[in-house]
């Protein structure tokens with residue numbers, strides 16, 4: 635059967651007919667002006683054709699047919715009062731007002747999503763706990779190191795002596811041979827007196843031109859950080 639374009643046809647009622655198969659696409663191609671479509675009790679089957687979303691339908695009766703699968707949600711399908719779908723086997727999805735069951739093919743997707751979220755929560759909280767523990771350990775170690783630092787908190791070593799070259803020069807009588815104590819690999823040691831005779835010190839003059847002198851000086855500073863010497 636062939637039907638030409640019937641764009642002005644507003645209402646089509648083919649209910650109570652023994653039609654079968656899928657809804658013919660002719661409705662979309664030739665009946666674009668259709669507002670009311672009654673396909674009830676016609677024995678149509680298959681998936682609901684999505685093209686019915688595209689035409690300006692205001693009423694759609696699909697009751698008592700054999701439709702199945704995912705129900706569309708747009709166009710006339712977005713209005714629960716405009717459609718009738720009673721007694722159709724295995725319809726699912728659609729707008730929530732229709733209270734159709736969730737479609738089985740979309741369910742695993744949702745389940746996957748929610749189960750991956752459920753997996754993420756303990757993972758993230760574990761990570762957060764680890765970061766927190768590491769942070770606390772670092773803070774604890776820093777505090778401990780600060781306490782153990784002899785230069786800062788020791789009661790007998792609670793200061794750093796600030797002296798100028800001039801102070802040392804006069805303390806050692808201009809680095810005189812009379813004050814000379816001895817030589818090391820990279821330095822010469824002089825005895826000196828600071829603070830108007832109150833403090834006896836050993837002054838180490840490093841020969842920075844000598845190769846390795848700076849490295850030796852740095853490792854000596856490092857060692858001095860950890861030991862105490864009555865002359866230092």
Ligand SMILES: Nc1ncnc2c1ncn2[C@@H]1O[C@H](COP(=O)(O)OP(=O)(O)OP(=O)(O)O)[C@@H](O)[C@H]1O
Nearest residue numbers: 815816817818819820821822823836838863865866
């Ligand atoms: N604080 C000090 N009080 C008294 N004498 C010191 C003091 N420091 C060094 N001396 C004397 O100066 C000498 C040279 O010391 P220095 O520290 O320059 O070299 P070293 O450590 O003995 O040798 P190297 O530089 O090869 O390691 C020492 O042998 C020591 O006799």
